[in-house]
Amino acid sequence: MAASSTSYLHVSGISVDFSKSGKDIKSAELQLRGVQRLLGSDVGSDKTFHETFVPPMKLSRGDTFSLRLLRKTQFLRQNKHNDIDFDTGEVFRAYDTHEKHEYHKLHDGIAIVLSLNGNTSTEQAEPSASSSEESLELRPTTDKIFEMCPQFRTLVIGKTGVGKSSLINNAFGVNTVASEEKRGEVDIETEFISKQNDMFALHDSKGFEPGDEKNLEIVQQFIERRKDMGALKDKLHAVWLCFEIPRAGGRFLETGTTEFLQSKRDGKLGNSAFIDGYLAARMQTHHWLKVPVVVVLTKYDTFIDRVERTLDYSASSDDAIEKLTKQTAEAEREIFTKRLWEFAGSDIPYAMVSDKDGHKDKIAHLIQVTEDRVRQHVASEASVMAGVAQRVNPKLNIRTSIEVGKRKYWKALASTAAFKGKTVQACLEVLHTDIIRVWNFHDPHHYLESKEFKASVVDLVDKLDVGSIANPNRNM
Secondary structure, eight states: OOGEEEEEEEEEEEEEEEETTTTEEEEEEEEETEEEOOOOGGGGGGEEEEEEEEEEEEEETTOOEEEEEEESSSSOOOOOOEEEEEEEEHHHHHHHHTTOOOEEEEETEEEEEEEEEEEETOOOOOOOOOHHHHHHHOOHHHHHHHEEEEEEHEEOOOOOOOOOSHHHHHHHOOSSOOOOTTTOOOOOOOOOOEEEEEEEEEEOOOOOOOOOOHHHHHHHHHHHHHTTTTGGGGGGEEEEEEEEEOOOSOOOOOOHHHHHHHHHHOOOOSSOOOOOOOHHHHHHHOOOOOOOOEEEEOOOOHHHHHHHHOOOOOOOOHHHHHHHHHHHHHHHHHHHHHHHHHHHTOOOOOEEEOSTTTTHHHHHHHHHHHHHHHHHHHHHHHHHHHHHSSSSSSHHHHHHHHHHTTHHHHHHHHSGGGTTTTTTTHHHHHHHHHHHHTTOOOOOOOOOSSHHHHHHHHHHEEEEEEOOOOTTTTTO
């Protein structure tokens, strides 16, 4: 490809590896033509991160383009910024000369890879603003997301009786995801999709029994096989490894569980973070190679009951007992955390959960932790589906709505010129569809998509002090 053939580029993703830099990164953002784009949250938890851009970021020659890293400092109270500037000329030359259309940059031990897509001058000329506005099709943003990733796909590992079913039922708002097979006999290849919530696909594994090396091998092979599948919808988006909170002084974990965690830590299980040199940067570009594993400690309520039974309640007030319970539970949690890190590394996320009243916030926390990891290591579309599929964390629904809202059509609503010739009703239809899909209410009769409900929403908004939309059929 000649160097002059590319008129502009699309930046479809970025991978950053700062494991060899000696720096502790708190957050990161891309700056293009003065516009900032935050790259996830807590990006430094794994020393590497990847972000996929949907839609891609348009880059022209001569644009100001940089990556800003916020570094944690040990001795200064304030965090320090580290700006890494990109030479757009070099970016375009990399696109023209490299077969895989990637731009690699190494800065103070920080390896950066930009994934690029091009638009050449020999192709159809870019439409003018006016023609683009007239031809813009009004489609819900979720159409494209659901097409790429119709379900949030997760593997749940755990022994029978550990609480997997109640966890899934509470997290995703279903009554049962029971297999038709005999209790305890599951096939990891079987995909369970509930009629009550078809936004998630479940794969089940019976966990790791003492001396059962076969199931460990089955699980490892399944994860690797799913990792190599081409389409995002077929890939595994997250793994929940479930077991009860170990008793203080008791056996910590079964041998198979520790081997599984160690294989994840050492980069042998859907994780390329420990591959050295240039290969590491290349592997990080393919972000699906990192399958998030979250340790799920079940029956938190039983753990608290066990702690309370060990306490001396003599001459103690209710407040003192509650405080002592929390302190003792926290001390045991810290002991468990240190032991877990010995096997899995300090970056392994975990959450304590319970299906009992008074502890439902624990499952919401698990969902949040999972969604964060999926967004960092898999793809933004998969993280959106994690938010859509869950039915226990309304804050995540709100954040997912905002994430969807940032994309093409909602952003365009800020300017009515972008919807010239389209009716207010057509714009509201797009917004309504996206909101209903993101919140994923159980609505088997599709009442929320009915004309009557939509008319009621328009009537409600029209009565609020936000200006009249009494004529939804008028053009923008």
